Amino acid sequence: MVTALLAAICLTVLLPHELRFAPRFLVPGLELALLLALILGDPGRIDRRTRWIRYASLTLVTVLILGALWATGLLIHELIEGKSAVANDASKLLETGAVVWASNNIAFSLFYWDLDGGGSAARLYLAPRYPDLAFPQQLSPEIAPPRWRPLFVDYLYLSFTNATAFSPTDVMPLAPWAKVAMSVQSLVSLAILGLVIARAVNVFS
Numbered sequence: 001m002v003t004a005l006l007a008a009i010c011l012t013v014l015l016p017h018e019l020r021f022a023p024r025f026l027v028p029g030l031e032l033a034l035l036l037a038l039i040l041g042d043p044g045r046i047d048r049r050t051r052w053i054r055y056a057s058l059t060l061v062t063v064l065i066l067g068a069l070w071a072t073g074l075l076i077h078e079l080i081e082g083k084s085a086v087a088n089d090a091s092k093l094l095e096t097g098a099v100v101w102a103s104n105n106i107a108f109s110l111f112y113w114d115l116d117g118g119g120s121a122a123r124l125y126l127a128p129r130y131p132d133l134a135f136p137q138q139l140s141p142e143i144a145p146p147r148w149r150p151l152f153v154d155y156l157y158l159s160f161t162n163a164t165a166f167s168p169t170d171v172m173p174l175a176p177w178a179k180v181a182m183s184v185q186s187l188v189s190l191a192i193l194g195l196v197i198a199r200a201v202n203v204f205s
Helices: 003-013 026-041 051-081 088-119 120-125 152-165 176-204
Strands: none
Touching: 003 051, 003 088, 003 152, 003 176, 026 120, 051 088, 051 152, 051 176, 088 152, 152 176
């Protein structure tokens, strides 16, 4: 999880100035400060159940999601206007599109990881009777070890497959928030991939 967060922070720094919400290092600095607070407050497995750690975790995920969606909206605006360097340089456009797309996927994976079943700490101590996201190992317990719990990599896989298939693959959303989140991510991914590829082909031609 920490590796994914650091990757998301690095991707934020790589965004061109046209897609930034604030000065280059302001949002990444805030994200890094929140991450350090989480690590210092709960070193190791992020399994302590305290209110301030929960709030810090939710704040960090919120900042990541809003930053990724903000960059997505500005990228779509730049593509529609077609006047900036990002929209008229195919190489820069593909690079920027990849950064925004990956940022969204990491942000949504953290969103799923932090909300499913009340968060990682809650899932560790008590498996929810009715999960928000149903993994194959939960639907078919005979194929998984006893007391199986989804790890962050399972949510990362969920996020990337949802972004490429534009629909659930092997993980089913059961809670309303999960259905809304996966729908939003699918639409965002479809918009990024469709518009970026179409614009890049137009620039190349």
